[in-house]
Structure formats: structure tokens, C-alpha cells
Amino acid sequence: MPDDMRQNYDVAAALAEAEARFAEANPKSGAAYADACRGMPGGNTRTVLFYPPYPLMLARGEGCRLFDLDGHAYVDFQVEQTAGIYGHSEAKILDAVRAAMSEGITLGGPTVREARLASLFQSRFPAVELVRFTNSGTEANLLALATARAVTGREKLIGFKGSYHGSVISFGPYGNSLNVPFPWTFCRYNDIEGARAAIREIAQDLAAVILEPMTGSGGCIRATPEFIAMLREETEKAGALLMFDEVMTSRLSPGGLHGAWGVKPDIVTFGKYLGGGLTFGAFGGKAAIMERFDPRRPGALAHAGTFNNNVLTLAAAIAGLEEVYTPAAATKLNAAGDALRERLNGVLKAAGVAGQVTGIGSMMMVHLTGEALTSPEDSGKVSPDLRGLLHMAMIERGYYMARRNMIVLSLPMTAVEIDGLVGAFEDAIRQYRDILPRA
Numbered sequence: 124m125p126d127d128m129r130q131n132y133d134v135a136a137a138l139a140e141a142e143a144r145f146a147e148a149n150p151k152s153g154a155a156y157a158d159a160c161r162g163m164p165g166g167n168t169r170t171v172l173f174y175p176p177y178p179l180m181l182a183r184g185e186g187c188r189l190f191d192l193d194g195h196a197y198v199d200f201q202v203e204q205t206a207g208i209y210g211h212s213e214a215k216i217l218d219a220v221r222a223a224m225s226e227g228i229t230l231g232g233p234t235v236r237e238a239r240l241a242s243l244f245q246s247r248f249p250a251v252e253l254v255r256f257t258n259s260g261t262e263a264n265l266l267a268l269a270t271a272r273a274v275t276g277r278e279k280l281i282g283f284k285g286s287y288h289g290s291v292i293s294f295g296p297y298g299n300s301l302n303v304p305f306p307w308t309f310c311r312y313n314d315i316e317g318a319r320a321a322i323r324e325i326a327q328d329l330a331a332v333i334l335e336p337m338t339g340s341g342g343c344i345r346a347t348p349e350f351i352a353m354l355r356e357e358t359e360k361a362g363a364l365l366m367f368d369e370v371m372t373s374r375l376s377p378g379g380l381h382g383a384w385g386v387k388p389d390i391v392t393f394g395k396y397l398g399g400g401l402t403f404g405a406f407g408g409k410a411a412i413m414e415r416f417d418p419r420r421p422g423a424l425a426h427a428g429t430f431n432n433n434v435l436t437l438a439a440a441i442a443g444l445e446e447v448y449t450p451a452a453a454t455k456l457n458a459a460g461d462a463l464r465e466r467l468n469g470v471l472k473a474a475g476v477a478g479q480v481t482g483i484g485s486m487m488m489v490h491l492t493g494e495a496l497t498s499p500e501d502s503g504k505v506s507p508d509l510r511g512l513l514h515m516a517m518i519e520r521g522y523y524m525a526r527r528n529m530i531v532l533s534l535p536m537t538a539v540e541i542d543g544l545v546g547a548f549e550d551a552i553r554q555y556r557d558i559l560p561r562a
């Protein structure tokens with residue numbers, strides 16, 4: 124496509140044109156969206172999936188490809204916000220779910236599957252001495268935070284501005300008006316002295332500090348080793364718990380980021396791909412904490428949840444960890460992600476565009492700014508219009524990625540899909556080079 128030198132042509136104008144082309148190319152998605160608006164506010168039941176003029180309505184998926192209602196095919200780099208690591212049709216997972224279905228679902232009692240999955244967690248994640256399962260990452264974090272308060276007998280919690288820990292524990296751009304009313308103190312991510320001072324100031328009342336070791340939706344920005352070391356030391360001194368939210372990042376090495384970095388948080392939370400593509404969450408950690416849930420103990424903590432041990436999720440989760448996302452597969456996928464990130468950064472550099480692709484391994488985010496990014500709030504240095512424009516540009520080229528410009532790898536991807544993404548990215552950057560920030 125030719126470079127665009129029109130006067131008054133800026134990111135907002137380019138985005139408006141891209142949206143008009145999108146609407147023209149996707150009439151069936153448009154009609155389905157209008158229909159959805161009759162039953163759901165804004166036709167939506169997951170805020171993160173909305174983008175104007177309306178989201179593509181997905182008809183089906185196969186391997187690492189998605190097909191929409193208008194018959195377009197996309198390579199899927201959105202990967203269900205990291206949960207879709209196995210792709211859409213991994214035979215070992217489908218077989219495991221079918222086998223579980225044939226033995227009956229919603230049984231209403233324990234099965235041997237939950238113990239098997241618990242043992243897989245223990246062998247994979249060094250911080251997990253004991254574990255409990257939930258239905259989502261949000262639920263895992265809620266329970267972990269409530270557990271920290273119960274076992275320490277303290278009220279206060281520290282979190283980091285711009286972070287996301289679930290739909291009601293959200294400190295980022297989605298707003299916090301629906302958050303559960305925990306007494307939070309917020310610090311800046313990677314601000315060693317600020318967070319140290321905050322921990323010391325409320326040490327007597329502090330139950331836990333929660334963070335993602337690399338922020339996922341908050342920009343794929345990693346915590347520095349010095350920041351993590353300070354948090355470990357200061358929480359220990361304060362008698363508070365250090366919680367790692369590894370709902371997204373546990374995929375980044377065979378043992379999550381805490382395993383890769385040799386850090387021992389007191390509690391770690393999980394979700395996403397670990398359910399094999401079905402609804403899932405988990406929290407685990409030190410035996411001394413988790414044993415408080417032992418129902419044989421007087422005064423045990425209670426944690427109910429009708430579907431905590433649903434057999435379909437357990438079957439998919441076990442098959443995934445045992446047969447597909449093995450430690451070797453995790454290492455390979457993340458090496459592919461590191462190589463891709465380097466290539467995408469090379470594209471930006473060669474085009475003279477100010478931008479950076481941050482991340483670790485198979486999770487990365489494009490930020491079309493040259494400014495330093497050290498905290499999830501810094502994602503806001505790129506305007507929503509600019510993120511929207513890149514999103515639309517990649518959709519037009521057959522590459523589905525998250526609106527926030529996050530790119531995630533899945534196991535069915537080969538060099539064909541990865542080379543294709545790099546080519547599409549290069550082409551999109553070239554198309555809009557004249558209205559993008561210059562390096």
C-alpha cells in the first residue's frame with residue numbers, strides 16, 4: 124500500500140477509515156452484533172472483547188486459526204488472552220474431555236482427577252506445596268487475598284497501580300468502580316523505595332502484597348530482580364505474605380516465572396491455559412498457609428465452589444500438562460517468543476518508528492512509543508487510537524490480536540504463522556509510517 128501523505132491525515136482519521144473498511148468487510152458480524160445488543164448491554168458480556176465499530180463474531184477455530192461469520196480466516200495471536208495455548212483443536216485435550224464426558228459430568232463428589240492435577244502442580248511449580256482449585260483467575264485471587272487476611276489476622280493489602288488481577292480486582296484502565304472493597308494501598312510497580320516505604324508504614328496491619336512478576340494485560344512489563352528481592356525481604360520482615368499472580372505468566376517457563384527466577388512467594392495464583400482451555404483457576408503455596416483449609420481441622424477455613432473440581436476441566440488440564448505443555452514444550456514455545464519479539468523490534472527499528480515490543484517468552488506487547496516503560500500505567504503512554512489502528516491493521520491482514528496490541532503464541536503455530544505475522548506487522552508499520560511517532 125502507498126505511504127499516505129494527505130494533509131490532516133492523522134491517527135484518528137486513519138482509524139476512522141480502517142473502521143469503515145472493517146464494517147464494509149464484516150456485515151454478518153455487524154448484524155450479529157446488533158442482535159446481541161438486544162439481550163446484553165452493548166452486546167457484550169466480556170468488556171475486554173469490545174472494540175468499535177463492533178467485534179468480529181467468531182464462528183469457529185481450528186489449530187491456531189479462527190474463522191469469522193463473514194468467512195474470513197485469521198491466524199490467532201490473541202490466544203484467548205493467553206488461555207488458548209493449546210490452540211482450538213488439540214486432539215489429546217479433546218479426547219480427554221470426550222472420555223470424561225462419557226463417564227458422566229457434575230458428579231457431586233471428589234474424583235481421582237483432582238489429586239492428579241494437584242500433584243502435577245506440585246511437580247511443576249516450586250512454590251506450590253498444596254493447592255486448591257477454583258473456576259477463574261479472579262476467583263483464585265479473591266480467595267488468595269482473603270486467605271492472606273484470614274491467616275495473618277490483618278486487613279490491609281498492597282497492590283500496584285495499573286495492574287489487573289480480575290474483574291473485581293482491577294487497578295488498570297478498565298476502572299475500579301466494581302472492585303471488592305478491600306483496604307488497598309497502591310504503589311508504583313518497580314518503584315523500590317516507594318513500595319518499601321509503604322510496606323514499612325503499614326507493616327503491622329499488612330496482610331499481603333500482590334503482583335504479577337511480569338504484568339500481562341498491563342503492558343508485558345517485567346518486575347526487576349531488585350524490586351522482587353526487596354518485596355520478598357520486606358514482606359518477610361513485616362510478617363505479611365508475598366503473592367504472585369501467575370494467572371498469565373505461569374506459561375513463561377516450565378515452573379512459571381517464580382520457578383524460572385528462583386523466588387519463593389507465599390501464595391501463587393493460576394488460571395487461563397492451565398485448565399486446558401476450559402474455565403479454571405487455582406491458588407497454592409506454603410503448606411503452613413494452605414493447611415488451614417484442611418476440613419479435618421477444627422476451625423478450618425472453608426472454600427466451597429460447585430465447579431471447583433468439575434471433571435471436564437480437570438480432564439483437559441491433566442491432559443494438557445502431562446501430554447502437551449510439557450516442560451520441554453514450554454521451553455521451546457518461549458524461545459520462539461523471544462525470537463519473535465526480537466524480530467518485531469527489528470521491524471520498528473528499521474522503519475525508524477518509535478516503538479518497542481516488551482515481554483518475556485510467548486507473551487509480548489507492542490507499544491508505539493519510545494518512552495521508558497517500567498510500570499503497567501506506562502501502557503497509557505500509547506493512545507487508545509494508536510493501539511486501535513494497529514489492531515485494525517493486523518485484522519485487515521488476517522492476524523487476530525488483542526486490542527491492547529498484545530501478541531501471544533500458541534503451540535500449533537509454526538514458522539509459517541510467525542513469519543506471516545512479522546510480514547504483516549512490517550506491512551502495517553510501512554502503511555502508517557508517516558503518522559506514527561518517529562524514533
Ligand SMILES: Cc1ncc(COP(=O)(O)O)c(C=O)c1O
Binds near residue numbers: 258259288339404
Ligand atoms: C494477571 C491476571 N490475573 C487474574 C485474571 C483473571 O482471570 P479470569 O479472567 O479467569 O477471572 C487475569 C485475566 O486476564 C489476569 O490477566
